[in-house]
Amino acid sequence: MKNLLFLVILFSALQSNSQVLRKRTTLLMGGRFDITLVAESKELAEQNIDSVIAEISRIENLISDWKSDSQISKVNQNAGIVPVKVDKEVFELTKRAIELSKVTDGAFDISFAAMDKIWKFDGSMTQMPSAEIIKKSVALVGFQNVVLNQDSSTIFLKYKGMKIGFGALGEGYATDRCRKMMLTKGIKSGIVNASGDMSTWGKQPNGKKWLVGITNPINEDKILATISLENAAIVTSGNYRKFVEFNGKRYAHIINPKTGYPASGLISVTVVGPSAEIANGLSTSTMVLGKDEGMKFLEKYPNYSYVLVTDGNEVIHSDDWLVNKMKLPSKID
Template sequence: MKKRFALLFSLFCMLSQGQMLQKDVTVRKVLKLMGTRFEITVVAPNEEIGYINIDLAVSEIERIEKIISSWDKDSETSLINQNAGIKPVKVSPELFGLIERAIKISDITDGAFDITYASMDNIWKFDGTMTSLPSKEDVQKSITKIGYQKIVLDPEKETVFLPEPGMRIGFGAIGKGYAADRAKELLVSKDVKGGIINASGDLTTWGTKVTGEKWLVGIANPLSKDKVFSWLPIIESSVATSGNYEKFVTLNGKKYSHIIDPRTGYPTTGISSVSIFAKQAELCDALATAVFIMGKDVGLHMINQIDGVEAVVVDSDNKIHKSSGIMFDVNP
């Protein structure tokens, strides 16, 4: 009996040691969500659990898309747009809160970020079909319905009203970051040790790699996306990058970015890319667009006034400019 007990105890110890020696694995999946490329990476005890956790994140992102999508005619956002100039629309606390935060960012950025940009008529084409500049009259007409100050929110009834027919809101400059944040929050609540939610360049991280090393993010060279200016560690943090190197049009020898200033109706100039670092991907996403529109000097001055937020700007001459808290030197 004693021998049998000793044998069983030895076997238990061996199994326990084996479990202790079992290493976590990195599981990664790339898929299309919200009309863009998502890459979800998690640290897990094994591949099966890793893919289960990734599926949870995907479900959360799909849930958010059904709320904020402008393409889904049954989404809360579409209902708000369909009732512009007609009546207020009751929305979920989640969407109401997102719109409130978006309006605050509009205030901070003096309207450079504005979810009512979706009201703009599509007079700029970046699909290769545009051969001449739109007229000044068309540009002015395109922005008449834009203005975040026009959005009417009723906190008690949780309703949203766009007072002018034809007004629209859209979350193209904040939605991916918000979805990445929520997917991360869900996985953290499920005790997933570490990972990255990368929503086409808007990414958020937590924990560390399997090796215990920090996650790194590269600042890309806009002239060559395969080259990196510098690698920066990001710990329990987020980053978003806006760039003009993928969508643009060249007219009369001048390059026009797909990022349009909602205040003027004209594409931005002078900047090739903006990377924003902060705790929330939602904030990074919105501020990357805002700084791109505000320009290098005004944009960086604003970033330097916001605690916990940093920026790296690459101008049209491929020179790098940084906010005061970015401590690295780059030699392109």
């Protein structure tokens, strides 16, 4: 359910007389982070990029389910045994993830980390898994079995083998946190891009808004559309890079946690709004829900705009979508 890098930052100016733009790329939380800050000096920008990296690392050490000493790993290690006390920050993030699981009726599920990895998208699969194996793969998935205790700030997983994870929310949460931290520190402009989960604030040094290009999912050398952003988040989820084909049908890497089968119907979902964490949850959920149910779901979040691309190459967007006065195509080739 992890997003890939389907967004491109299009810089129109690197610096002005009074402000300098600095960028650094690093690997954190199992993925690529591109950190871009605008400051009064190169030194100040670099110092604050260091602070952003430190904050992302702090969050990773709290919620990573592949770091054995993180709080979430301790929750998973004690599944079916005892509740585990966690920091308020971790508790509240988990609580929001469960709320999203509820409103999507499990199309998004925080306990998807327990899913058996039976689908392989590295070229090694030669046949479809059986219906029995697919059913078994999701046996331990079920957000209803995650028990939160607000008073004691504990998380308990009812059954041994259950796991929770933040592969579809954690990076968006981190980018939102870093944006807030930078604004508090007086860094008035920048972008934190976590492999397609992007939080922006302020403007480029030349005074123009940040310009972000959305990759054409049919031809990745082209841009589907561009959008100018200021103090907004944008997330794209897509399934057109990792997939297998059996009997002429494509099965892609975003799995429906309720059924164990790959999601179908959409190949790309872009969501824009105030929070990257929420936009991430909306885009991932919509990929699983499909076009019709996904659009109904997204309409419940009027502060978020969207662009969907179906597996028939149809382009659908919310009524409030503005893309640099560019009209989106109704279909792509």
